[in-house]
Amino acid sequence: xxxxxxxxxxxxxxxxxxxxxxxxxxxxxxxxxxxxxxxxxxxxxxxxxxxxxxxxxxxxxxxxxxxxxxxxxxxxxxxxxxxxxxxxxxxxxxxxxxxxxxxxxxxxxxxxxxxxxxxxxxxxxxxxxxxxxxxxxxxxxxxxxxxxxxxxxxxxxxxxxxxxxxxxxxxxxxxxxxxxxxxxxxxxxxxxxxxxxxxxxxxxxxxxxxxxxxxxxxxxxxxxxxxxxxxxxxxxxxxxxxxxxxxxxxxxxxxxxxxx
Amino acid sequence: xxxxxxxxxxxxxxxxxxxxxxxxxxxxxxxxxxxxxxxxxxxxxxxxxxxxxxxxxxxxxxxxxxxxxxxxxxxxxxxxxxxxxxxxxxxxxxxxxxxxxxxxxxxxxxxxxxxxxxxxxxxxxxxxxxxxxxxxxxxxxxxxxxxxxxxxxxxxxxxxxxxxxxxx
Numbered sequence: 042x043x044x045x046x047x048x049x050x051x052x053x054x055x056x057x058x059x060x061x062x063x064x065x066x067x068x069x070x071x072x073x074x075x076x077x078x079x080x081x082x083x084x085x086x087x088x089x090x091x092x093x094x095x096x097x098x099x100x101x102x103x104x105x106x107x108x109x110x111x112x113x114x115x116x117x118x119x120x121x122x123x124x125x126x127x128x129x130x131x132x133x134x135x136x137x138x139x140x141x142x143x144x145x146x147x148x149x150x151x152x153x154x155x156x157x158x159x160x161x162x163x164x165x166x167x168x169x170x171x172x173x174x175x176x177x178x179x180x181x182x183x184x185x186x187x188x189x190x191x192x193x194x195x196x197x198x199x200x201x202x203x204x205x206x207x208x209x210x211x212x213x214x215x216x217x218x219x220x221x222x223x224x225x226x227x228x229x230x231x232x233x234x235x236x237x238x239x240x241x242x243x244x245x246x247x248x249x250x251x252x253x254x255x256x257x258x259x260x261x262x263x264x265x266x267x268x269x270x271x272x273x274x275x276x277x278x279x280x281x282x283x284x285x286x287x288x289x290x291x292x293x294x295x296x297x298x299x300x301x
Numbered sequence: 302x303x304x305x306x307x308x309x310x311x312x313x314x315x316x317x318x319x320x321x322x323x324x325x326x327x328x329x330x331x332x333x334x335x336x337x338x339x340x341x342x343x344x345x346x347x348x349x350x351x352x353x354x355x356x357x358x359x360x361x362x363x364x365x366x367x368x369x370x371x372x373x374x375x376x377x378x379x380x381x382x383x384x385x386x387x388x389x390x391x392x393x394x395x396x397x398x399x400x401x402x403x404x405x406x407x408x409x410x411x412x413x414x415x416x417x418x419x420x421x422x423x424x425x426x427x428x429x430x431x432x433x434x435x436x437x438x439x440x441x442x443x444x445x446x447x448x449x450x451x452x453x454x455x456x457x458x459x460x461x462x463x464x465x466x467x468x469x
Contacts, residue, residue: 110315165436
């Protein structure tokens with residue numbers, strides 16, 4: 042939709058520089074700009090930045106792709122069963138990690154679809170889940186053996202009391218947790234794992250909304266399910282690849298324990 | 302999408318992923334490590350990509366997350382401030398003076414400013430796509446773009462020199 046430009050805003054300047062205005066808006070912009078030497082100077086400088094960026098980095102597009110990239114990871118995963126067996130065998134020797142890796146990757150979740158409709162907290166939690174759940178070496182910043190320290194630290198950074206719910210009755214032990222940035226300041230992620238390597242994450246951050254308490258809401262992506270809710274100052278999201286009912290049980294357990 | 306189609310489509314994105322990674326990290330080795338991690342994660346998560354949506358933006362989101370983690374671990378960030386990298390740039394005579402100037406000044410910006418400048422100016426993504434990739438509200442994207450471009454302009458025109466020293 043075209044608009045009538047009466048005022049040159051910062052946003053318009055960038056949209057003009059990045060060719061994101063409609064042809065009509067562009068004409069209007071140029072009409073106003075031609076009487077404003079300072080604006081012209083600014084626009085020219087920004088356009089030059091873009092041109093120089095292309096000059097600096099476009100050559101990468103023409104470079105031959107290194108074999109390390111063109112062969113990994115796609116080729117070996119698509120290759121023959123024999124090749125897969127050889128690859129697994131090599132991996133086994135590389136660190137005896139095969140069980141762990143395949144266990145976690147089998148539970149890959151948390152899609153990242155550029156078209157989001159669900160609430161931002163569920164999305165942020167899902168992205169955080171996706172980033173850390175596949176981590177082999179550093180899934181958490183502070184491990185469960187320092188639970189006391191972890192809980193104290195996260196509580197301090199979020200400015201609210203955080204507890205790590207005990208999900209052992211459901212077969213999920215605490216792996217540990219980490220601090221994350223979010224649009225509402227600090228957020229906490231607690232990770233749990235069962236004995237087959239399935240992982241759940243509980244994401245907590247300040248709710249920053251007028252709603253003080255909400256019912257459980259469901260958020261779903263291709264391979265990941267999440268329930269999220271607000272209780273007092275905090276928003277909670279439990280994310281996992283387990284079925285909806287199982288996840289709802291988990292959400293209930295978490296809610297029940299945290300509201301005690 | 303079948304596996305061989307995925308393979309094909311992912312491979313097609315490699316040049317763009319490499320350019321974005323190179324611009325983010327400025328170090329060819331770090332950049333290709335980032336691309337490799339991104340491809341691996343993209344491949345493993347291929348079932349979660351929504352058919353019909355922008356594959357490149359989806360992969361950039363993954364790369365953004367990997368990059369942010371890298372910064373947090375201070376690995377790639379160190380490379381930005383590394384003296385040898387800077388002097389290497391200065392001796393690269395294939396590039397014009399202005400290009401080298403941009404390269405040096407860009408590396409002085411805050412990573413979050415640099416990233417939006419690259420996504421908008423080099424990768425030509427819409428502000429909405431940038432907001433999704435960086436998981437920040439669109440208003441924040443715009444203010445980072447404004448501040449980043451203005452700071453870059455001042456650094457390049459020499460008026461930002463004093464600040465440049467204090468950053469170092």
